[in-house]
Amino acid sequence: MSSASKAPSNAKLDDTPSDLNIPDNYVTHTLKTQKALPPITWQNWYKEINWLSFTILTVTPLIGIVGALFTPLRWETFLFAVFYYYLTGLGITAGYHRLWAHRSYNASLPLQYLLAMLGAGAVEGSIKWWSRGHRAHHRYTDTDLDPYNAHKGFLYSHIGWMLFKPRRKPGVADVSDLAKNPVIRWQHRNYLSLILIMGFIIPTVVPWLLWGDARGGYVYAGVLRLCFVHHSTFCVNSLAHWLGETPFDDKHTPRDHVITALVTIGEGYHNFHHQFPMDYRNAIKWYQYDPTKWFIWVCQQFGLASHLKVFPDNEVRKGQLTMQLKKLRETQEKLTWPSDSNDLPIISWDSFQEQAQKRPLILIAGFIHDVSDFTDEHPGGAHLIVKMIGKDATTAFFGGVYDHSNAAHNLLAMKRVGILHGGFQPGVDEKAVPPSQRLRIARYSELSPYNSSTAYSDSEGLLG
Numbered sequence: 014m015s016s017a018s019k020a021p022s023n024a025k026l027d028d029t030p031s032d033l034n035i036p037d038n039y040v041t042h043t044l045k046t047q048k049a050l051p052p053i054t055w056q057n058w059y060k061e062i063n064w065l066s067f068t069i070l071t072v073t074p075l076i077g078i079v080g081a082l083f084t085p086l087r088w089e090t091f092l093f094a095v096f097y098y099y100l101t102g103l104g105i106t107a108g109y110h111r112l113w114a115h116r117s118y119n120a121s122l123p124l125q126y127l128l129a130m131l132g133a134g135a136v137e138g139s140i141k142w143w144s145r146g147h148r149a150h151h152r153y154t155d156t157d158l159d160p161y162n163a164h165k166g167f168l169y170s171h172i173g174w175m176l177f178k179p180r181r182k183p184g185v186a187d188v189s190d191l192a193k194n195p196v197i198r199w200q201h202r203n204y205l206s207l208i209l210i211m212g213f214i215i216p217t218v219v220p221w222l223l224w225g226d227a228r229g230g231y232v233y234a235g236v237l238r239l240c241f242v243h244h245s246t247f248c249v250n251s252l253a254h255w256l257g258e259t260p261f262d263d264k265h266t267p268r269d270h271v272i273t274a275l276v277t278i279g280e281g282y283h284n285f286h287h288q289f290p291m292d293y294r295n296a297i298k299w300y301q302y303d304p305t306k307w308f309i310w311v312c313q314q315f316g317l318a319s320h321l322k323v324f325p326d327n328e329v330r331k332g333q334l335t336m337q338l339k340k341l342r343e344t345q346e347k348l349t350w351p352s353d354s355n356d357l358p359i360i361s362w363d364s365f366q367e368q369a370q371k372r373p374l375i376l377i378a379g380f381i382h383d384v385s386d387f388t389d390e391h392p393g394g395a396h397l398i399v400k401m402i403g404k405d406a407t408t409a410f411f412g413g414v415y416d417h418s419n420a421a422h423n424l425l426a427m428k429r430v431g432i433l434h435g436g437f438q439p440g441v442d443e444k445a446v447p448p449s450q451r452l453r454i455a456r457y458s459e460l461s462p463y464n465s466s467t468a469y470s471d472s473e474g475l476l477g
């Protein structure tokens with residue numbers, strides 16, 4: 014970092030991180046000052062087409078469909094096409110994505126060359142271009158500096174962002190580490206020939222040499238397989254930001270779903286991935302579908318990959334706990350709770366006696382309860398309640414006559430109408446706190462010692 018900051022201004026562009034000298038308010042500043050192109054409408058769309066990617070993304074499926082109509086599918090070719098789909102898909106998921114965009118592990122040179130070649134066979138741009146966009150996606154998720162901003166709709170994040178000229182430049186993201194990598198430079202230099210060899214020649218030649226099906230190889234393992242790899246990996250930007258749960262964080266759109274994992278070679282645990290992008294895994298449980306993770310792990314066993322990064326489990330579980338507490342808090346807030354002791358009137362013994370003449374009031378654990386709607390419902394019989402009107406039934410309630418259930422205690426607290434003067438000390442007598450309130454989800458502001466109105470929850474703490 015220090016050597017980079019001392020770099021002279023005429024240093025080679027590649028060596029200086031592109032985000033080294035950006036202002037502290039880069040995001041808001043750029044969004045405010047950098048003019049975006051006008052939105053795409055029915056009037057202007059044909060002028061805004063990005064012809065290179067538009068052609069690749071429309072002509073490929075057309076050739077594939079027409080070719081399939083006139084080319085019989087042999088089972089050997091079908092199996093090879095599926096196999097080659099996984100190989101070239103892994104070039105993107107294990108190579109472009111987890112190795113180069115996120116540096117989530119180290120790969121030996123042979124593995125790097127293999128992934129660079131397989132990734133070229135997926136025809137999604139060079140490693141450098143792809144990773145630059147993806148790093149911006151992670152850094153500016155859900156903003157206009159995110160090249161595939163999910164807030165612009167499913168179709169836009171899936172394919173629209175490539176069909177049309179981008180409305181803005183993606184936010185700055187440093188790829189100087191990639192610019193130095195000889196494998197990435199080699200792929201960049203030979204990208205066109207690599208596309209032809211890996212995308213079309215190999216999938217044609219292999220079925221031709223092995224079982225004499227060059228045409229089927231071209232159509233199914235070449236062209237149609239490419240369409241599947243395209244839309245499979247595009248789903249990471251669309252489906253993974255749209256379908257599923259947010260078990261680690263719900264600040265942004267990324268989500269976890271097994272269907273997304275199935276169609277993306279394991280990139281479907283995208284909520285986890287956006288929280289812990291440098292983790293070589295997407296799925297953290299052994300039974301979740303993440304072949305990309307398995308592939309990297311197997312490479313490690315063969316000495317081809319090393320330094321597989323794993324985020325500390327303790328921190329991963331904190332994220333999970335936060336989301337679980339959030340859900341519990343919602344449940345807690347939907348329930349009706351007893352009146353807060355601060356809101357109840359303080360009643361003297363004499364006043365309690367006097368009022369108990371007019372309505373059925375019973376004292377238990379310092380609280381005065383109005384049991385008029387419960388006397389007849391009492392499972393032990395109305396007589397046990399009637400006999401306690403105007404009296405302190407604490408001992409009888411807590412085991413003297415019957416050791417009441419937690420449910421009974423919770424229900425009793427709902428009948429509170431006052432506090433006996435001198436009969437209740439908050440936080441001292443646990444009997445005064447119904448079981449359902451001894452462990453509660455409290456917000457940070459509610460736990461603050463400066464917030465005196467919540468002294469009650471202070472004594473409880475976040476999780477008791």
Ligand SMILES: [Zn+2]
Binds near residue numbers: 250254267283287
């Ligand atoms: Zn994403």
Ligand SMILES: [Zn+2]
Binds near residue numbers: 110114115151286290
């Ligand atoms: Zn990523």
